[in-house]
Amino acid sequence: MGKFRFILSGGGTGGHIYPAIAIADELKRRYPDAELLFVGAKDRMEMEKVPQAGYPIKGLWITGIQRKLTLKNLMFPFKLISSLVQARKIVSKFxxxxxxxxxxxxxxPLLRVASGRNIPCVLQEQNSYAGITNKLLKDRVAKIxxxxxGMERFFPKDKIVKTGNPVRGDLVDIKAGKKEALEHFGLQESKTTLVVLGGSLGARRINQLIEKELGFLESLGIQLLWQCGKLYYGEYKKYHSDSVKVTAFLNRMDYAYTAADSIISRAGAGSVSELCIVGKPVIFIPSPNVAEDHQTKNAQALEKENAALLLKESQLDTEFETVFSALHQSEEKRNALGNNIKALALxxxxxxxxxxxxxxxENE
Structure with missing residues (x-):
């Protein structure tokens, strides 16, 4: 067979885009002369992120269905038909x-067209609660x-392979020492470090919590590395000090994770997979504003294994100080959480x- 050609399709959020890029990178490593093409949704972040990673992308005119009657919903059948036509053209040409x-x-639309032409298709599902697109495609693909x-709740058991989620290569083999990592952020070796992650844009509710609890955390002798996100940096940079490092974005996640004694994070699939590899005690505060509340379900899957703590946004004002104090005061609890989450890493x-x-x- 001549050189291989692969299409990768997914997007809308970083949680769908970055795994696709990681898979493309590995395909390119194994088959340097392979041709790779991405297919995304017009006007979504993949149209920017994929070319930045060095791959060509074509955009389909497609969006999801809103939960209430809107003009976008009325347009959905037209977008779906348009996307299927575009997908046929892309598959036929490539x-x-x-x-x-x-x-x-x-x-x-892309995998529906490809599977209909008996082209081998693979799905990658990042979350513990399957997304709607993948559920619709489950009978048409070869592997998931x-x-x-427990994903046989959503998919045919004989198609499921438990692989884990792709994560950044620099996190799989972190080489930085703790002293070096703390110095990078201007943090002190003598203090306990809490790293707060809200994603690149930031998480409003987590930022509000940290602002409210700065005095409490200081009373425990804790120093903060607070990634508040670019949307909120202007509002929270005033708290930057010797013991509170406020940043819009962390460009050295390996240093951030190495510096951490404990971590507060959202529970998106990519974050959860990274934190399993890092193996530090984590308090997950899931975003309630995501499809099928999948972040809560991701965090619950780890909580069930005593591999993380879960606090819902509705519990923050009443339970955060109690939960964090208990974690801070018990080395045994911190070690157990760190060891248990690391045991789940893939x-x-x-x-x-x-x-x-x-x-x-090989079967082709």
Whole structure:
């Protein structure tokens, strides 16, 4: 067979885009002369992020269905038909040997067309609660790569392979020492460090919590590395001090994780997978504003294994100080959480996903 051609489709959020890019990078590493094409949704972040990663992308005119009657919903049938027509053109012209879908609206029409032409298709589901697009495609694909146990609730058991979620290579093998990491952020070795993560844009409710609890955290002798997000930096940078480091964005996540004694984070699939590899005690504060409340379900899956603590946004004002004090005061609890979350890590996820793609190519 000549050089391989692969289409990767997924987007709408970083949680769908970054796994697709990681898979593309591994395919390119194994097949340097392969042709790779991404298919996303017009006007969504993948149209910017994928070219930045060095790959071509085509955009479909597609969005999801809103929960209430809107003009967007009335347009949905037209967008779906348009996307299916575009997807047929893309597949006919590119003639892929395999197609990978990582979730998001654009992957629906593309994988529907490809599977209808008997092109091997692989799904990658990041969350413990399957997304709607992947659920709709489950009977049409050859393999479904998942990160959690119990996914036969959503998918045919014989198609499921537990691979984990792709994570950044620099996190799989963190080389930085703690002293070096603390110095990078201007933090002190003598203090306990709490790292607060709200995503690149930031998390309003987490930021409000930290602002309210600054005095409490100071009373415990804790120093903060507070990634408040670019949307909120202007509002919170006034708190920057010797013991509170406020930043819009963390460009050295390996240093941030190494510096941390404990971590507060949202519970998106990518964050959860990274934090399993890092193996530090985590308090998850899931975003309630995501499809099917999947962040809460991701965090619950770890809480059940005594691998993380879960606080819902509705509990923050009444329970945060009690939960954090108990964690801070018990080294045994911190060690147990760190060891248990590390035991759930699947650091070779990207490699295993591409192994599954290769098996399908061999059967062609």
């Amino acid at each position: 003639r892929p040997h395999a197609v990978v879908g990582t979730g998001g609206f654009a992957s629906g 790569c998942v990160a959690y146990d 650091p070779d996820a990207t490699r295993h996903i591409v192994d599954e793609i290769e098996k399908l190519l």
